[in-house]
Amino acid sequence: MAETVYQRGLVWFRNDLRMADNTALYRAAKSCECVAGIFIACPETWREHNDGDHVVAMRLRSLMQLQRALEKKHIPLYFLEVATFSEVPAALDQITQKLKIDALFANAEYPLNELRRDQAVRAQLKKRRLPLELSTDRTLVPPGSITTGDGAGYKVFTPFKRAFIAAHDNSGEAFAPLPAPRSRSDDHAGQWPEWIAVEGDSNLVRRVPDTVGDYAVAPGGNQRVRDWSTGEAAGARALKAFAEIIDDYHRWRDFPARENTSRLSPYLNCGAVSIRQCVQMATQANGGRWAGGSEGATTWLSELLWREFYQHLVVNYPRVCRNKPFKPETEAVPWSDREQDFAAWCEGKTGVPIVDAAMRQLNETGWMHNRLRMIVASFLTKNLLTDWRKGERYFMQTLVDADFAANNGGWQWAASTGTDAAPYFRVFNPYSQSKRYDPDGRFIRTYIPELAELGHRDIHCPPRDIFADHGYPAPICDVTESRKTAIEAFANLKK
Numbered sequence: 001m002a003e004t005v006y007q008r009g010l011v012w013f014r015n016d017l018r019m020a021d022n023t024a025l026y027r028a029a030k031s032c033e034c035v036a037g038i039f040i041a042c043p044e045t046w047r048e049h050n051d052g053d054h055v056v057a058m059r060l061r062s063l064m065q066l067q068r069a070l071e072k073k074h075i076p077l078y079f080l081e082v083a084t085f086s087e088v089p090a091a092l093d094q095i096t097q098k099l100k101i102d103a104l105f106a107n108a109e110y111p112l113n114e115l116r117r118d119q120a121v122r123a124q125l126k127k128r129r130l131p132l133e134l135s136t137d138r139t140l141v142p143p144g145s146i147t148t149g150d151g152a153g154y155k156v157f158t159p160f161k162r163a164f165i166a167a168h169d170n171s172g173e174a175f176a177p178l179p180a181p182r183s184r185s186d187d188h189a190g191q192w193p194e195w196i197a198v199e200g201d202s203n204l205v206r207r208v209p210d211t212v213g214d215y216a217v218a219p220g221g222n223q224r225v226r227d228w229s230t231g232e233a234a235g236a237r238a239l240k241a242f243a244e245i246i247d248d249y250h251r252w253r254d255f256p257a258r259e260n261t262s263r264l265s266p267y268l269n270c271g272a273v274s275i276r277q278c279v280q281m282a283t284q285a286n287g288g289r290w291a292g293g294s295e296g297a298t299t300w301l302s303e304l305l306w307r308e309f310y311q312h313l314v315v316n317y318p319r320v321c322r323n324k325p326f327k328p329e330t331e332a333v334p335w336s337d338r339e340q341d342f343a344a345w346c347e348g349k350t351g352v353p354i355v356d357a358a359m360r361q362l363n364e365t366g367w368m369h370n371r372l373r374m375i376v377a378s379f380l381t382k383n384l385l386t387d388w389r390k391g392e393r394y395f396m397q398t399l400v401d402a403d404f405a406a407n408n409g410g411w412q413w414a415a416s417t418g419t420d421a422a423p424y425f426r427v428f429n430p431y432s433q434s435k436r437y438d439p440d441g442r443f444i445r446t447y448i449p450e451l452a453e454l455g456h457r458d459i460h461c462p463p464r465d466i467f468a469d470h471g472y473p474a475p476i477c478d479v480t481e482s483r484k485t486a487i488e489a490f491a492n493l494k495k
Helices: 023-031 043-048 053-072 085-098 112-126 157-167 232-243 246-252 265-270 275-285 295-316 318-322 328-332 339-347 353-365 370-383 388-398 404-415 430-437 442-447 464-470 479-491
Strands: 006-013 032-041 077-081 103-107 132-135
Touching: 006 023, 006 085, 023 032, 023 103, 023 132, 032 053, 032 085, 053 077, 053 232, 053 265, 077 085, 085 112, 103 112, 112 132, 112 318, 157 295, 232 265, 232 275, 246 275, 246 295, 275 295, 295 318, 295 404, 318 404, 339 353, 339 370, 339 388, 353 370, 353 388, 353 430, 353 442, 370 388, 370 404, 370 430, 370 479, 388 404
Parallel strands: 006 032, 006 103, 032 077, 103 132
Antiparallel strands: none
């Protein structure tokens, strides 16, 4: 069947800020004579979703670079700021009319509010018989397409992974990246106006501004993203650099003092790199396979499937988007209301060095090593018995790579409230984790200079008589006794 050919197409960019391997952009460029793009900022909704300044800065700085790259292809990128998702349908209705658009293209997003926004846009445009073509791009396959024998979504990762790999014959060939669009002619580019007035307080403008709502996004203007290069080219460099060390990923990935993780998550989150580009690189290193071959590549591909699993989860079980635990019975966990404990955790002042070093890394850089994310989440939810939603929210507001699905899934895993969760009796011991994964204390010394002079043995669990002398707080809890308390709290829940 021949594809529909349109005269004028509009690509609605969201968290897919790249030209190469962008399904919506590819489809628009292939089926439309003239193509333009639009990005709609919704700062009030972003705040409601706990998007932090660093995530927004990464997003919008990447958007600025995308705008420049598209201009070289003679594809204009418009920018509109409205307050909330609820204003988007009417705004897009106006914009598509004024630009005489024949079809709107976008890549699907899966959290509940994003799904409802897109449904409202489709309903609004349907009144004029204007199609909204949504593509699978943020995931490898559409959520809901990998199911159990009874047609339900998987609740456990390992059978999901097994079914996914079996469905694709243990090959990554089905996920070859798409090319960037060809350059449009000057004649076509000249058909687009510089700006368009939109009813309300905002104007549709061509240039991405340096400030959006209360967010300052000028380059260098955000402390936590200064050390991150942004945009598609930076994402490609990061992917290439990781390809050179991926074979050793399994060996060193859990050691926070070593630079042996991909650090691609901020680029995946804003869409400067695609999931397919990651899969292509890793499967090439793995002999074209998902499993087998390079142990490092196989391990990282499994991490990519964890990301896929969590994206599917928010569609198959939308209650996790409503601030609810996946396991309903865990709503009854008697969480502690000791705000001073949560504040100490946030500030990196718990008196447990590996936890504090991790939290200080987060607060200073906007990023945290994955092994440390598990350690600090276990400590907060089990040793301090603090509601996982507080930690989830703090990570969303602070991480430069904060993605709702992955962040929610990770926190519920650590708190034993979610799908595929750690058993409630599995509580990380932060001291043994520290000794195992930071054996010489190099990571701790980087972020806790107060303890820099301690020897390898003492730095993980300093003797109590040195706290005052070093200006470092004593532990706020006994990890052994608090573990017992947490286990009792979960064991008493009614199934």
